[in-house]
Amino acid sequence: MKKRGIGIGSIFYGTGYGNGFPDVSKAVAQLKSDGKIAIYVGATEVGQGAKTALSQIAAEVLGLSVDDIVFINEDTSITPDSGTAAASRQTYNTGNAIKLACEKLKRDILEVAKDYLGLNSIVGLTLKNGYVYPKTLPEKRVSLGEISESLESSLKEEAVFTAQTTEMDEETGQGAPYWPYTFSACGVEVEVDTETGRVEIIRAVLAQDVGRAINPELIEGQIDGGFAMGAGYALYEDLKIEKGKIKNNSFTNYLIPTSLDMPDIEKVIIEDPESTAPYGAKGIGEPVMIPVAPAILNAIYDAVGVRMTEIPVTPEKLLKAIKEKEMTYNEGKN
Amino acid sequence: MKKIKLTVNKKEYMLEIKEDTRLIDLLRDVLGFTGVKEGCGEGECGACTVIMDGDIVNSCLVLAFQADGKEIITIEGVESEEEIHPIQQAFLDVGAVQCGFCTPGMILSAKALLDKNPSPTREEIRAAISGNLCRCTGYNKIVDAIERAALYLKRGK
Numbered sequence: 247m248k249k250r251g252i253g254i255g256s257i258f259y260g261t262g263y264g265n266g267f268p269d270v271s272k273a274v275a276q277l278k279s280d281g282k283i284a285i286y287v288g289a290t291e292v293g294q295g296a297k298t299a300l301s302q303i304a305a306e307v308l309g310l311s312v313d314d315i316v317f318i319n320e321d322t323s324i325t326p327d328s329g330t331a332a333a334s335r336q337t338y339n340t341g342n343a344i345k346l347a348c349e350k351l352k353r354d355i356l357e358v359a360k361d362y363l364g365l366n367s368i369v370g371l372t373l374k375n376g377y378v379y380p381k382t383l384p385e386k387r388v389s390l391g392e393i394s395e396s397l398e399s400s401l402k403e404e405a406v407f408t409a410q411t412t413e414m415d416e417e418t419g420q421g422a423p424y425w426p427y428t429f430s431a432c433g434v435e436v437e438v439d440t441e442t443g444r445v446e447i448i449r450a451v452l453a454q455d456v457g458r459a460i461n462p463e464l465i466e467g468q469i470d471g472g473f474a475m476g477a478g479y480a481l482y483e484d485l486k487i488e489k490g491k492i493k494n495n496s497f498t499n500y501l502i503p504t505s506l507d508m509p510d511i512e513k514v515i516i517e518d519p520e521s522t523a524p525y526g527a528k529g530i531g532e533p534v535m536i537p538v539a540p541a542i543l544n545a546i547y548d549a550v551g552v553r554m555t556e557i558p559v560t561p562e563k564l565l566k567a568i569k570e571k572e573m574t575y576n577e578g579k580n
Numbered sequence: 581m582k583k584i585k586l587t588v589n590k591k592e593y594m595l596e597i598k599e600d601t602r603l604i605d606l607l608r609d610v611l612g613f614t615g616v617k618e619g620c621g622e623g624e625c626g627a628c629t630v631i632m633d634g635d636i637v638n639s640c641l642v643l644a645f646q647a648d649g650k651e652i653i654t655i656e657g658v659e660s661e662e663e664i665h666p667i668q669q670a671f672l673d674v675g676a677v678q679c680g681f682c683t684p685g686m687i688l689s690a691k692a693l694l695d696k697n698p699s700p701t702r703e704e705i706r707a708a709i710s711g712n713l714c715r716c717t718g719y720n721k722i723v724d725a726i727e728r729a730a731l732y733l734k735r736g737k
């Protein structure tokens with residue numbers, strides 16, 4: 247028999263290293279001779295889209311398009327330390343460092359432009375689409391390329407962002423060890439085949455608090471990917487560690503979701519800008535994954551009335567649990 | 581040693597190979613088509629997918645001599661001189677690439693599908709790429725991209 251059920255899971259998650267551990271990102275911004283801006287950070291791109299989102303932050307500060315940002319993050323010999331691409335921290339932490347560096351550079355650019363244009367002050371100077379001009383007199387303008395050419399050495403600024411993290415009280419377990427926190431919730435509908443124990447995810451919705459969506463498309467990609475990892479965690483993936491050795495060491499026995507196992511996901515992006523974040527944006531890499539497994543296990547409970555307490559919920563385990571429940575039910579009847 | 585003749589990305593090659601050379605090693609190490617990726621080496625992940633006479637194969641499971649007389653397409657052979665292939669464009673437009681390791685195989689599986697079935701349903705698309713594992717994207721944007729590519733290809737005609 248096929249039985250359907252729905253379940254939800256919701257979580258909050260602290261991003262960054264947290265618990266008093268120093269969480270520091272550095273960034274360098276430089277005006278290049280062609281008027282483009284180079285950003286140097288040691289922030290790793292692993293496919294999550296850090297390069298894109300962080301370039302957007304730089305472009306926003308400097309009134310440029312992302313095409314005018316030359317983003318250098320692969321070469322550790324010329325980039326400062328921006329910490330690991332872990333703990334969902336790059337958008338918030340390195341994003342903040344980039345924003346600070348670009349703001350400093352922008353001030354330097356305006357100062358040079360002031361002298362170049364023979365003005366008294368940088369007040370009311372606009373930097374937009376590669377030009378600096380007084381907002382009251384846009385015709386009087388100088389391009390970033392001209393500014394760069396007029397200088398003997400290039401303008402360059404470094405900034406450091408150190409996140410606020412406090413140690414939690416060891417005795418009581420109380421405190422606010424992380425900053426910022428992010429919230430998400432997931433709902434799924436599953437269909438359980440009571441003959442085989444197989445669980446199919448029919449429908450899914452995932453709502454993620456992002457602070458501010460710098461790049462909604464990238465966030466959607468993270469939600470899809472996080473859901474797939476959460477679903478794999480709940481239903482398939484088992485390293486089977488025996489005596490310190492990984493038994494399931496190939497894709498033949500370590501199963502991850504395929505395209506046929508994934509439902510289309512209704513994605514809800516919730517924006518509630520975080521005051522200490524770059525343009526309000528928080529990290530979401532891990533959070534999108536976390537509510538998925540509890541939602542699936544709750545949906546299984548709703549479908550067949552068994553509370554699974556061990557993951558992955560493989561067909562064998564679920565079948566056994568369903569049988570056990572039927573047996574106690576029948577015994578109760580006799 | 582064995583002499584074989586095969587076409588890769590429209591170019592003909594006459595080669596002398598060892599009997600136990602795998603097709604993936606011939607393509608990557610001898611001919612330099614490093615867009616063919618090795619994920620598992622045992623036919624489970626599809627990263628090494630290439631098109632052989634119109635059908636997708638896992639090049640880690642095919643021995644090079646089995647490709648004798650065949651026509652192979654790798655990711656390098658998909659784009660034309662002027663522009664990338666509409667499927668590649670669709671992957672970019674939709675944001676279907678994250679780390680990119682599965683991408684060459686995904687695009688070739690999509691191409692083999694769309695060459696035979698120009699208007700696939702989402703379910704047919706899911707089935708066609710079910711042999712290609714992806715750890716990053718959760719597949720949905722890849723399915724979106726292949727749907728979009730089908731439109732691009734129709735419009736291009």
Ligand code: FES
Pocket residue numbers: 617618619620621622623624625626627628629638639640641
């Ligand atoms: S490398 Fe060939 S299928 Fe994984």
Ligand code: FES
Pocket residue numbers: 293676677678679680681682683713714715716717
């Ligand atoms: S994009 Fe990373 S494996 Fe598919």
